[in-house]
Amino acid sequence: MEKCTPIGLHYRITATPQEQAMIVRKQVVLLLSALVLSFWQAHSCGASIEFVDLFKGGLDAEDMGNLDDALGRYSEALKLNPQSARTWAKRGEVYLRKGDPQSAIKDLAQAVKLDLAYGAAFTRLGFAYNALNEYDKAIGALDLAVKLEPTSSEAFNTRGFAFNGKNDYDRAVKDFDKAILLNSKDARYYNNRGFALNGKHEYPKAVEDFDRAIEMDPNNAMYHNNRGVAYLRQKNFDKAVEDFDKTLKIESKFSSGYHNRGMAYSGKGRHDKAIEEFSKVIEMNPSSPVLYKDRGTAYRKLGEYELALKDFEKAIELDKKFAPGYAALGLLRVLAPEPPIHNPVQGLRLAEKAVTLTNGASPDMLENLAEVQHALNHRDDALRTLQNALAMDPSNKDYQELLKKWTGVDAPPVPLTRPEKRYLFPNPW
Numbered sequence: 001m002e003k004c005t006p007i008g009l010h011y012r013i014t015a016t017p018q019e020q021a022m023i024v025r026k027q028v029v030l031l032l033s034a035l036v037l038s039f040w041q042a043h044s045c046g047a048s049i050e051f052v053d054l055f056k057g058g059l060d061a062e063d064m065g066n067l068d069d070a071l072g073r074y075s076e077a078l079k080l081n082p083q084s085a086r087t088w089a090k091r092g093e094v095y096l097r098k099g100d101p102q103s104a105i106k107d108l109a110q111a112v113k114l115d116l117a118y119g120a121a122f123t124r125l126g127f128a129y130n131a132l133n134e135y136d137k138a139i140g141a142l143d144l145a146v147k148l149e150p151t152s153s154e155a156f157n158t159r160g161f162a163f164n165g166k167n168d169y170d171r172a173v174k175d176f177d178k179a180i181l182l183n184s185k186d187a188r189y190y191n192n193r194g195f196a197l198n199g200k201h202e203y204p205k206a207v208e209d210f211d212r213a214i215e216m217d218p219n220n221a222m223y224h225n226n227r228g229v230a231y232l233r234q235k236n237f238d239k240a241v242e243d244f245d246k247t248l249k250i251e252s253k254f255s256s257g258y259h260n261r262g263m264a265y266s267g268k269g270r271h272d273k274a275i276e277e278f279s280k281v282i283e284m285n286p287s288s289p290v291l292y293k294d295r296g297t298a299y300r301k302l303g304e305y306e307l308a309l310k311d312f313e314k315a316i317e318l319d320k321k322f323a324p325g326y327a328a329l330g331l332l333r334v335l336a337p338e339p340p341i342h343n344p345v346q347g348l349r350l351a352e353k354a355v356t357l358t359n360g361a362s363p364d365m366l367e368n369l370a371e372v373q374h375a376l377n378h379r380d381d382a383l384r385t386l387q388n389a390l391a392m393d394p395s396n397k398d399y400q401e402l403l404k405k406w407t408g409v410d411a412p413p414v415p416l417t418r419p420e421k422r423y424l425f426p427n428p429w
Contacts, residue, residue, distance in 0.1 A: 085115035119148030221251035327354035
């Protein structure tokens with residue numbers, strides 16, 4: 001049972017523009033007063049007033065969504081007072097909103113260099129590193145953020161995001177628990193914890209969190225999509241389809257909603273409808289190897305082996321190191337009934353290559369290799385390979401069911417312990 005992992009399971013870690021504006025408005029009076037007081041010591045009254053006007057103008061421009069204007073005002077303010085940590089931080093936040101995390105990191109690093117006790121800046125720095133998938137650096141910054149501001153729900157939420165990125169779901173759940181304890185009114189935190197619970201295969205708990213997020217924000221397409229993924233992984237395909245339908249009703253261009261609905265249709269045995277969904281989303285994302293791989297799998301299950309072959313080869317063409325593409329092609333080579341597509345020797349080599357590309361660290365690639373070995377009547381090898389996959393992911397129900405199918409014996413519980421990890425905050429300047 002090749003793994004067709006749903007894509008588009010989303011989680012947000014930053015406040016909405018409305019939330020940011022509300023927070024800024026609550027703090028602006030005290031902040032501006034502090035800026036004037038600190039700036040007065042080194043500049044004339046006129047210059048300090050000009051600086052404050054520029055800073056306030058930047059805040060107003062942000063509130064209005066005029067990010068280029070805000071960027072310009074903060075830049076002019078920094079020319080007047082380059083020692084203002086808060087201005088560096090605010091400009092860094094604008095860069096984040098503009099989708100430029102590299103520039104944001106430079107500004108936020110300067111902010112924390114100027115003020116080593118500036119917890120909010122460390123939080124935003126962690127966010128910027130997350131945006132670049134540099135999760136170890138993010139965790140280093142966020143460790144300092146939670147020490148400086150132990151009541152900041154955003155700091156814990158953002159660090160949870162980083163742990164999710166590293167597939168360290170146990171620690172992610174702990175951070176989201178803390179974020180929710182500090183602020184139980186933010187739907188994002190429940191959504192994000194649901195994401196981590198999905199990673200732990202605790203799907204009923206994940207559904208509960210997505211239920212809560214949807215209750216608080218019923219028109220958020222992301223939350224319906226994510227709950228649909230949890231249902232999909234429980235093989236509750238009808239409920240999954242309902243959620244993906246709702247996702248696309250709210251946001252018709254939510255591409256992963258089409259993909260995941262295709263996965264649900266495939267689970268229901270409606271591979272023809274799955275192909276329709278995959279084809280829709282391929283039009284939207286023609287450079288995604290995952291989509292071609294999943295459509296190819298649906299074609300194979302319909303017995304359309306030539307079309308499956310074409311899609312798997314396209315997936316590999318798009319990404320020469322795409323292990324799931326090689327795995328799917330290897331399984332096709334052993335399951336197709338007739339040459340030239342049927343090529344068992346090549347099929348085994350392709351499945352082994354998929355494992356090699358992931359350095360033997362992907363249980364899904366090991367499970368695929370086990371299926372190929374089993375199809376070739378290499379039963380002992382298949383059993384050992386599947387057991388290795390189970391050792392990596394002992395709570396995976398698909399692996400457990402496959403082992404029982406092959407042996408008639410339930411998989412024994414395998415404890416999974418994780419050594420403590422330490423993440424060092426790199427010197428950003």
